[in-house]
Amino acid sequence: MATIATRRKSVAVNPLKQSQPLGSALAFLGLKGMMPLFHGSQGCTAFAKVMLVRHFREAIPLSTTAMTEVSTVLGGEDNVEQAILTLVEKSKPEIIGLCTTGLTETRGDDMQGILQSIRKRHPELYDLPIVFVSTPDFKGALQDGFAATVESIVKELPRPGETRPNQITLLVSSAFAPGDVQAIKEMIADFGLTAIVVPDLSLSMDGHLDDNSGSVTSGGTTLAELREIGSSVYALVLGESMRGAAEALQKQFGIPYEVFPSLSNLDAIDSFIEGLADLSGLPVPEKYYRQRAQVQDAMLDTHFFFGRKQVSLALEPDLLWSTVHFLQSMGSEIQAAVTTTKSPLLEALPVESVTIGDLEDFEQLAAGSDLLIGNSHVASISRRLNTPLYRMGFPIFDRLGNGQRSTVGYRGMMQLLFDLGNLFLEQEESHAKH
Amino acid sequence: MKLTQGKINELLSESACEHNHKKEGKGKNKSCTQVAQPGAAQGGCAFDGAMIALVPITDAAHLVHGPIACAGNSWGSRGSQSSGSMLYKMGFTTDLSENDIIFGGEKKLYKAILEVKERYSPAAVFVYSTCVTALIGDDLDAVCQKASEKAGVPVVPVNSPGFIGSKNLGNRVGGESLLEYVVGSQEPEYTTPYDINLIGEYNIAGELWGVLPLFEKLGIRVLAQITGDGRYRDIACSHRAKLNVMICSKALINMARKMEERYGIPYVEESFYGVADMNRCLRNIAAKIGDRNLQERVEILIAEETAKLDEALAPYRARLKGKRVVLYTGGVKSWSIISAAKDLGMEVCATSTKKSTEEDKARIKELLGKDGIMLEKGNAQELLRVIAQTRADMLIAGGRNQYTALKAKIPFLDINQERHHPYAGYVGMVEMARELDEALHSPVWAQVRKPAPWATAEPGLAID
Numbered sequence: 001m002a003t004i005a006t007r008r009k010s011v012a013v014n015p016l017k018q019s020q021p022l023g024s025a026l027a028f029l030g031l032k033g034m035m036p037l038f039h040g041s042q043g044c045t046a047f048a049k050v051m052l053v054r055h056f057r058e059a060i061p062l063s064t065t066a067m068t069e070v071s072t073v074l075g076g077e078d079n080v081e082q083a084i085l086t087l088v089e090k091s092k093p094e095i096i097g098l099c100t101t102g103l104t105e106t107r108g109d110d111m112q113g114i115l116q117s118i119r120k121r122h123p124e125l126y127d128l129p130i131v132f133v134s135t136p137d138f139k140g141a142l143q144d145g146f147a148a149t150v151e152s153i154v155k156e157l158p159r160p161g162e163t164r165p166n167q168i169t170l171l172v173s174s175a176f177a178p179g180d181v182q183a184i185k186e187m188i189a190d191f192g193l194t195a196i197v198v199p200d201l202s203l204s205m206d207g208h209l210d211d212n213s214g215s216v217t218s219g220g221t222t223l224a225e226l227r228e229i230g231s232s233v234y235a236l237v238l239g240e241s242m243r244g245a246a247e248a249l250q251k252q253f254g255i256p257y258e259v260f261p262s263l264s265n266l267d268a269i270d271s272f273i274e275g276l277a278d279l280s281g282l283p284v285p286e287k288y289y290r291q292r293a294q295v296q297d298a299m300l301d302t303h304f305f306f307g308r309k310q311v312s313l314a315l316e317p318d319l320l321w322s323t324v325h326f327l328q329s330m331g332s333e334i335q336a337a338v339t340t341t342k343s344p345l346l347e348a349l350p351v352e353s354v355t356i357g358d359l360e361d362f363e364q365l366a367a368g369s370d371l372l373i374g375n376s377h378v379a380s381i382s383r384r385l386n387t388p389l390y391r392m393g394f395p396i397f398d399r400l401g402n403g404q405r406s407t408v409g410y411r412g413m414m415q416l417l418f419d420l421g422n423l424f425l426e427q428e429e430s431h432a433k434h
Numbered sequence: 435m436k437l438t439q440g441k442i443n444e445l446l447s448e449s450a451c452e453h454n455h456k457k458e459g460k461g462k463n464k465s466c467t468q469v470a471q472p473g474a475a476q477g478g479c480a481f482d483g484a485m486i487a488l489v490p491i492t493d494a495a496h497l498v499h500g501p502i503a504c505a506g507n508s509w510g511s512r513g514s515q516s517s518g519s520m521l522y523k524m525g526f527t528t529d530l531s532e533n534d535i536i537f538g539g540e541k542k543l544y545k546a547i548l549e550v551k552e553r554y555s556p557a558a559v560f561v562y563s564t565c566v567t568a569l570i571g572d573d574l575d576a577v578c579q580k581a582s583e584k585a586g587v588p589v590v591p592v593n594s595p596g597f598i599g600s601k602n603l604g605n606r607v608g609g610e611s612l613l614e615y616v617v618g619s620q621e622p623e624y625t626t627p628y629d630i631n632l633i634g635e636y637n638i639a640g641e642l643w644g645v646l647p648l649f650e651k652l653g654i655r656v657l658a659q660i661t662g663d664g665r666y667r668d669i670a671c672s673h674r675a676k677l678n679v680m681i682c683s684k685a686l687i688n689m690a691r692k693m694e695e696r697y698g699i700p701y702v703e704e705s706f707y708g709v710a711d712m713n714r715c716l717r718n719i720a721a722k723i724g725d726r727n728l729q730e731r732v733e734i735l736i737a738e739e740t741a742k743l744d745e746a747l748a749p750y751r752a753r754l755k756g757k758r759v760v761l762y763t764g765g766v767k768s769w770s771i772i773s774a775a776k777d778l779g780m781e782v783c784a785t786s787t788k789k790s791t792e793e794d795k796a797r798i799k800e801l802l803g804k805d806g807i808m809l810e811k812g813n814a815q816e817l818l819r820v821i822a823q824t825r826a827d828m829l830i831a832g833g834r835n836q837y838t839a840l841k842a843k844i845p846f847l848d849i850n851q852e853r854h855h856p857y858a859g860y861v862g863m864v865e866m867a868r869e870l871d872e873a874l875h876s877p878v879w880a881q882v883r884k885p886a887p888w889a890t891a892e893p894g895l896a897i898d
Contacts, residue, residue: 011497011546012529013553014510019503041565042470043479043596047507054511059837066470069597072569079472086473102501103565103597106535137501138530138566209841209882215814358529377510380523397511 002337002349006356013360014377016314017340018394020135020145022048023174024099025062026394027149028131030172030199032220033094035087039065039080039109040101041072044137054397056205061216063087067103076104077114084118088128091215094223096130097149102137129223131156141341142394143316146174147241150198154245158229160253168279169232169255170195171246173239174394175318178206179406184238184263187273187409190287191280196225196232198245207403229253234279236272238263239318240345261345262322263408264416265329266295291410298414299330302421306330309424312366314359314374315393317343323373323392324349326416336365371423388423437568437593437607445606446599450691470600479596481564483604486512487685488560488592488611490636490661491669493519495556497526499543499574500564504596505529513853515640517663519557526550530566539572547581547589557666558588560611568595588666590615605685612660612669613692620670622657628723629657631672631699633689635681635706637662641858645706648739648859652731654719660689673697677722679704679715706858708774709740739860747778750867755779757874760821762786762809762831763849769797771830771849774857776801778867783824784809814838828874843882845873 021038025048028036038045045064052060065079080098087093100111111132119125133152135145150171170188172181181202188195203219212218229249235257237246246257258275262268270292277284309332313320320339327334334351338361346354355361359374363381366372372382375393382389396402406412470477478486481504489496489512498505509525516522528546530539547559559581563574574591582589592611594604622629630649635642642662649656658664658672678690678701690701702722704715713736720732758781761771772782784807787795798808807820817838821829829839832850839846847869849857857866 009549010528010542011549012502012505012525012527013550014525015502015506015527015529017502017529018506019501021503022507037473041479041596042474042477042600043482044503045475046478046482047503049475050511051507053833053837059841061475063473063475064470065472066474067565067597068599069595072565072597083472086471090473102503102530103569106566106569136532137503138532138535141502209843212841380510380520 002347002351003353004342004346004356005353007358007361012358014358014363014381016338016357016359016362016374016377018051018142019048019102019137020140020142020148021099021101021137022051023142023145023147024097024133024135024149025052025060026142026174026201027146027153027199028097028099029060029204029217030197030201030220031095031097031153031226032203032217032222034097034217034220035061035063035091035093035095035215036097036099037063037065037083037087038099038101039067039076039111040103041067044101044103051395055395056207056403057400058205058207058403061091063091065104072103072107076107076109077117080109080111080114081118081121084125084130085122088125093128093216096128097133098130099133099135099145099149101135105134105136105138129157141316143174143241143318143343144341147244150242151245151248153198153226154229155248155252157223157226158249158253159227161228161231163233164194164231165233166192166280167194167196167228167232169229169235169249170197171235171237171239171242171249171257172197172199172201173241173318175239175241175316175322176201176408177402177405178202178204179404180263180408180412182206183406183409183412188236188276190285191276191282193276193280195236196229197221198226198229205403207401230255234258236260236275240321240343241318261318262325264322264326264413266292266299266413267329268322268325269408269410269413288410291414295410295414295417298417302417303330305421305424305428306332308333309370310335310368311371311373312336312338312362312369314338314362314366314372314378316340317345319393320354321345321349324351326413330417335369336362338362338365370427371420388427390420390423437595437598441610442598442603445603445610445688448606448688448691450687478601478604480598480600480604480607481562481594481596482508483601483606483685484562484592484594484608484611485604486601486636487605487608488661489522490514490516491558491560491664491666492516492522493557494666495521495524495526495550495554495559496562497528497546497550497559498562498564499528499530499539499546499567499572500562501530501535501566502527504562504564512636513638514636514662515638517643518665521554521556524554535566535570538570539567540577543567543572543574543577544581547578548585551581551585551587556587558590558616559585560590560592562592562594565595565597568593568597588615588619602685606688609686609689613689616666616670617689617693618670618673618697620667622671622674625657625674626655627676627725628652628654628728629675630654630677630679630719630723631658631660631675631693632656632662633660633678633680633701634684634686635659635662639854639856641706641856641862644856644859644861644865648716648735651735652716652720652728654723654728660686673699675699677702677719679719681706705770706862707770709743709777709860709863710773711770712859712863713740743860743863746864747867750864750871751779753871753875754867756781757828757870758783758824758826760784760817760824760826760829761849762817762829762835769794769801772798772801774863774866775830777863778870780870782806783826784820786810818842828870843879845876845879847873 178201237259505527578589578591658668705711720729828845
């Protein structure tokens with residue numbers, strides 16, 4: 001059981017946290033033909049866009065209602081309307097994801113009312129789904145915005161239907177990268193199950209070349225698939241932050257669910273594979289025996305380097321949970337854990353204390369560790385503390401391949417073992433030389 | 435500085451900005467007053483612009499008063515480099531919560547300034563307001579003044595809520611804060627007849643360091659860099675310079691004009707890109723300073739540097755000759771980069787004139803020749819169409835258009851602020867030539883354009 005510390009200070013120094021709308025945009029990007037729209041001033045969109053572009057190295061569709069001082073005072077209805085009409089004309093989205101910002105939440109625009117009256121005035125928008133999420137910048141963090149968005153999507157789009165015994169719904173939190181989603185989908189397919197994934201970043205942000213001109217997302221969960229979610233027999237839920245969305249599905253369609261907070265340690269992966277076998281009624285394919293034997297061998301080879309190492313982490317709650325368990329399962333110890341936002345997971349984390357704070361807190365707490373784990377902003381701390389950094393989370397702008405990397409399943413876990421193990425190994429070698 | 439509508443209008447209609455005159459009385463040019471349209475995706479806000487202008491002051495703390503998005507989604511992302519203090523790379527924000535918004539954020543801001551002073555001993559604290567703190571009516575100026583008295587360090591308010599307008603307006607808001615609170619607030623230890631300020635050069639990718647040695651060789655002292663690799667104290671003393679040199683930017687023209695009015699410092703507008711422009715820049719500075727001897731030294735330096743450069747560029751010129759480029763960038767850079775490309779024997783077949791003034795456009799016309807296309811407005815599709823139409827070999831543009839080019843499998847060179855390579859001065863020309871050559875002649879192009887062999891073969895014909 002961890003105690004949760006919140007630093008009492010008036011200034012955040014080197015923020016770890018990003019805003020809810022950014023998380024919302026990230027979730028929306030996993031839907032096909034999507035154009036996310038921020039209801040705020042143009043900078044809100046520009047900053048989020050730059051971050052996403054730097055992380056994924058992809059063109060990112062994102063648009064703004066371009067609120068001005070005058071429209072802020074008078075109300076944003078005209079701007080929302082004009083933005084939607086312009087997008088429909090110019091980008092032809094199959095779906096629009098609308099989220100608020102600090103500016104429009106402070107003003108208090110009645111978004112449901114605005115959307116209703118726009119729809120009334122424009123019957124031509126009848127078939128265009130517009131998913132709305134409230135994402136004030138002054139509350140929560142990226143993970144919360146992402147979770148709220150998935151919840152809005154599953155509340156608004158699925159329709160009831162007859163249950164299909166082989167169809168499951170997979171809800172994926174912001175802790176999982178496009179490469180992770182791809183790996184998880186393969187596991188599910190290996191059991192003869194069809195998964196509707198919300199959101200499916202593995203089809204849009206994986207970095208691939210196609211003929212799409214790039215004004216909306218080129219891939220992701222389709223609207224047709226989202227409509228069919230009501231027919232799923234079960235929901236597999238990856239990441240605690242997805243629980244709200246899972247409960248919404250259960251309430252609406254009676255779909256039972258199970259939450260898997262991690263897929264990066266042996267026990268967690270075993271129980272996921274076992275779950276897939278139970279759901280499908282099929283035996284576990286031979287290849288997983290092999291992969292499991294490989295990861296166990298890798299654990300033996302690498303455990304010399306993980307054992308008793310002091311690791312400090314600065315990650316969002318879901319990713320923090322999964323990484324802490326991975327490290328502890330290898331014999332490493334957690335020196336410091338810093339995170340961005342509240343989560344029911346934090347108290348249950350098997351460490352002494354978790355700090356909801358910034359990277360200034362992290363730098364103080366992490367001094368003397370053997371390894372740091374966090375986003376690219378931690379790189380300068382890593383230099384100052386002369387401690388190696390393993391990059392995880394968002395944004396990672398000084399490493400290539402963020403659309404593809406995977407740390408889940410036996411294979412992803414094995415990669416994680418080797419990557420971290422090599423960092424420890426390198427450190428020991430360089431110490432030995434002195 | 436109180437941010438009134440009058441102040442905003444003044445900045446928008448800056449009289450020294452060419453956008454606003456040479457219009458034969460026919461209303462204002464839209465460039466300065468234009469606002470983003472709902473449904474668009476381009477461009478930052480005034481807050482972004484103010485940060486761009488001021489964050490390169492390296493020994494200051496830059497504190498953002500607002501909710502997490504404004505700093506959390508943007509800190510540490512500027513490409514401006516420092517030869518000393520790294521304080522400017524740190525992100526400081528009051529990270530307002532719902533409670534702060536209900537009860538007001540002034541107390542938190544006051545404490546935040548004192549905490550920053552206490553823990554990081556900055557030369558000064560710049561405090562930026564944002565949409566939310568402007569909306570809830572926090573009195574930035576009053577808090578900054580009080581905190582400054584208490585902390586004993588300059589605290590400069592920058593009234594820059596994003597919703598007042600574009601990035602460009604934000605640049606000027608930043609300049610206004612410097613004029614009102616910083617410039618003229620300290621005195622230099624000594625002055626020389628060869629003191630100049632650089633204005634509107636942000637030391638992206640360390641560009642300034644390719645140019646400063648030239649000034650040093652000539653005996654010209656750069657008193658203040660406003661703001662690339664800048665120091666607070668230097669800028670505070672910048673009113674004692676003999677000449678302001680505006681670099682490649684209309685962004686801080688309000689500073690140049692007002693410093694001329696207040697301190698009698700004349701200004702010239704120059705560019706560091708391309709041989710011809712670099713030569714002209716040095717000649718103009720020497721002419722303005724009005725020292726015959728300096729002018730002679732400039733001629734000698736130019737002769738030396740261009741001879742060295744010709745030698746260094748020879749192999750690239752051979753490989754770049756006749757290559758056709760489409761250029762998509764803003765303002766002064768349009769003609770400035772055309773001239774650099776021409777120096778390398780490349781052909782510019784189209785360019786944007788989006789943020790260019792009438793004078794820029796005239797220059798562009800002259801450089802492009804009669805077949806050149808001037809793009810007034812453009813989006814991804816339009817750019818690709820022009821590239822196809824002109825059979826261009828590559829696109830030179832800002833990072834925003836990088837994926838437009840790459841996804842269409844067209845070589846691309848980043849010319850704007852996110853780039854990693856310095857292109858300024860004579861040494862920058864060699865760097866640019868190398869980058870152009872690399873982009874154009876990379877072996878990847880043939881491979882990424884090649885369809886899968888089995889996809890083109892007709893069924894049944896693949897096996898002979």
